[in-house]
Amino acid sequence: MRLNEIRYNDSVPIDGYGPGFFRIGGTIIRGPVLVFPTGVAGWDGFTDSAAILDRAGDVDVVFVGTGAETAHLPADFREALEAAGIGVESMASPAACRTYNVLLSEGRRVAVALIPI
Template sequence: MRLNEIVFTDAKPVEGYGPGFFRIGGQVVHGPVTAGPDGTKTWGGYEDVEALLGFAGQVDVLFLGTGAEIGHIPDALRDALEEVGIGVETMASPAACRTYNVLLSEGRRIALALIPV
């Protein structure tokens, strides 16, 4: 029997990050970024709720990286995401990158939103 890896999304792993940037799937993105089933895109930060709501129906969990340290996200953002069925896990951006990569490799329905370190 031959088994082939099947990929159902355009999601790419996080390969690196540094002050003000992320490298995801070979692409360097400066500033806040999202990564998920539709690929990698720049993000407007916590006020850009619509970009994150676009993951509704595609993902079960959004890992939200708050920068170098863990921080709180606005209650309105969390409420809006949970209302459309997206669970939110908030953590420091480095931890969010690592967690996203592990679960992405398992084929989970996840997305990532990151504030730079």
Template sequence: MRLNEITYTEAAPVDGYGPGFFRVGGKIVPGAVCLSPQGTQGWGGLEDDGPLLALSDEVDVLFIGTGAEIAHLPGPLRQRLEGAGVGVEVMNSPAACRTYNVLLSEGRRVALAVLPV
């Protein structure tokens, strides 16, 4: 078996999560969070599209975690993101964190916006 050490370049991976928080790069971040090459920042949830639209030139795919259960994005939010050229994948937050970490470790241009479980 061959083991490879994973190095993350610009953005930090999600180390863990729990009720109402995420652990990102070893630090606890309460509430919803947005991770991108710009760094880690709090996120106001599905009504807060500003940080997400700002990613249009920096990422190919934005993973949106909708909490413990998968939910549909509000239509206007999806339209604004796709209109800005941001590819959007919606899933529950645990799956979004895992997928983001895998693609980030491969050096892909990805971002993550997640609601806590």
């Protein structure tokens, strides 16, 4: 088996998560958070699509971590992002963290919006 070292260049990976927090680029952040390749921002949850739309030109897809379990996204939240040309995928937060890191290491234009477990 061939192993490759993962490189994130100047991007910010998600290092870990636990009850109520995420560790991103070595910093513990409590509560919901948005992670873009260029940095981290607070997030007010599904009522806050504007925080993502403000950076719509930076990403092609947003992974939405809905906590410990996968949940349906509110229609108005999903529709606002899709109208701006951003793909939206919901999944449990642990899966969203892993997916974000893998695609980030490939140089993809992705972001993740996370609700803690």
